[in-house]
Amino acid sequence: MNQNIEKLYSIAQSEERLIIGLMSGTSMDGLDVALCKFRNSGGDTEIELLNFDTVSFSEEIKDEIRKVFAKKEIDFQQLCVLNPWIGNLHGQIVSDLLEKWEIPTETVAIIASHGQTVFHSPKILHGLDKFPNATLQIGDGDHLAVKTGIITLSDFRQKHCAAGGEGAPLAVYGDYLIFSKRGEDRILLNMGGIANFTYLAGNLDANEVFATDTGPGNTMIDAYMKKYFDLPYDEDARVASQGELNQALLKILKQDSFFEKPFPKTTGPELFNLEYLANAQKKSNTQSLSSEDILATLCRFSAETIAEAIQKLITQLPKYAANPQSFKIYGSGGGVHNPLIMQFLKELLPDFDFHRTDDLGVSGDAKEAVLFATLANEALVGGKTDFGSRKGVPSVSMGKISFPQ
Structure with a gap:
């Protein structure tokens, strides 16, 4: 041998x-x-x-x-x-x-x-x-x-x-093997460059487990910070927190066919990048927005598309639709360190219990x-x-x- x-x-x-x-x-x-x-x-x-x-x-x-x-x-x-x-x-x-x-x-x-x-x-x-x-x-x-x-x-x-x-x-594979718990339905939300989540059923049935991307996490925010501030990311959302959400830009950012496609689906910076942002600004006539307002809107963009994907999951699982509190969300990735994204998520998903995977024994x-x-x-x-x-x-x-x- x-x-x-x-x-x-x-x-x-x-x-x-x-x-x-x-x-x-x-x-x-x-x-x-x-x-x-x-x-x-x-x-x-x-x-x-x-x-x-x-x-x-x-x-x-x-x-x-x-x-x-x-x-x-x-x-x-x-x-x-x-x-x-x-x-x-x-x-x-x-x-x-x-x-x-x-x-x-x-x-x-x-x-x-x-x-x-x-x-x-x-x-x-x-x-x-x-x-x-x-x-x-x-x-x-x-x-x-x-x-x-x-x-x-x-x-x-x-x-x-x-x-x-x-x-x-x-x-999805490691999440199921490491983080599943009988009697507790879990969503493992990872917010890296691209955001994705894994659904883990509390009955431990591997046939019910799946994962999907939801859209951008930090990728557009980081790219913007690199280009205009020569910084790798917006630490503690210090720049974004000084801005105001622009609804016109947000509306256009969310108008991509990716968000209408069924689960599971994947994406990447090949789609969600600074060119995508520039096109959205042109369509929404928001080219004169301040950097602070743009970053605040990008944080909201990530949060809303994550929240809407989770809400869509609930509608596809009728037994939980009336009781979303039965889910616990465990976050990981760079997005959990962005207080503005986390604030938006908690506002958009008030019925959900938010935690970090650190609480499960593995650092996010x-x-x-x-x-x-x-x-x-x-x-x-x-x-x-x-x-x-x-x-x-x-x-x-x-x-x-x-x-x-």
Whole structure:
């Protein structure tokens, strides 16, 4: 037996495993690194978050990624060289953190790497009949494995697309395994660059679980702050809080066919970007708005489209329509740190109980990295949970395996 296969077999047979989950989202703030200890799989999964850190990306790194990020026309050589470059970068970050945490490399079983999304193109966005759902993440797994000396699982989203999904949101799988609770209906709301939620039924029926994007989270706000303030984001909504909501602009922002499409659905900065904002301002004759008013309106845009998606979910679940209080919403992602978005959400959804995933034992900032570690654990020792035939949640194992030798 090949020594790499033999080692993988040994890892799958062990009672517990150390897995590092890596996540770099569309905000491109940095790399989230979660060191997790796993026992069991499926509904019996036990997870302990041992260490977590976010390593910020320099402006040089962000600028290199922006050259190809969410653009239809790019320098193809730039994409080609970025793929191994990002893989090596992520590998070096992992090695540096293991040294910082005083964790021997040989004790880590697996790295689960999401990679860096550079283009997301489901059929509902590209509209090309003969082509399937598509998405592209870079940060080559082979380079990461060789750099660290650790077996790496990567490129998780391709299997989801191959099985008929849109490649996102993948949070549904980890959310179900980690955060489901009998007797409590939950909505796991993640507000990263794009906002999405997972619905978890209190009866623990995997057939009822699904996830969907709702529209923009922070992506347009962050892009605006970068262009006009040369800042990565609006910390504590300090700029937006000085502005006033503009209803004319908000109305046009919400007039996109994406919001009328059925669940589940996905989107990205390919649609919701500064060009989208400029077109909306032109149509609403609001080009003279102050930056403060624009940012306040963008916060409301994110909040309203999230709230309306959750309300739509309730109408599709008649048994809960009369009693939305039975749901608890657990938030994560950068949006939970935006007080204006959170204020708007609580105003728009007054019947709902808001919490953070921190209350469930997993930091909201670490949640997505932990979820990819969970997907890797399932690929190794699980894969038996049946999510039924619900659209967007194929029952598949995800992650391509890269060996360090």
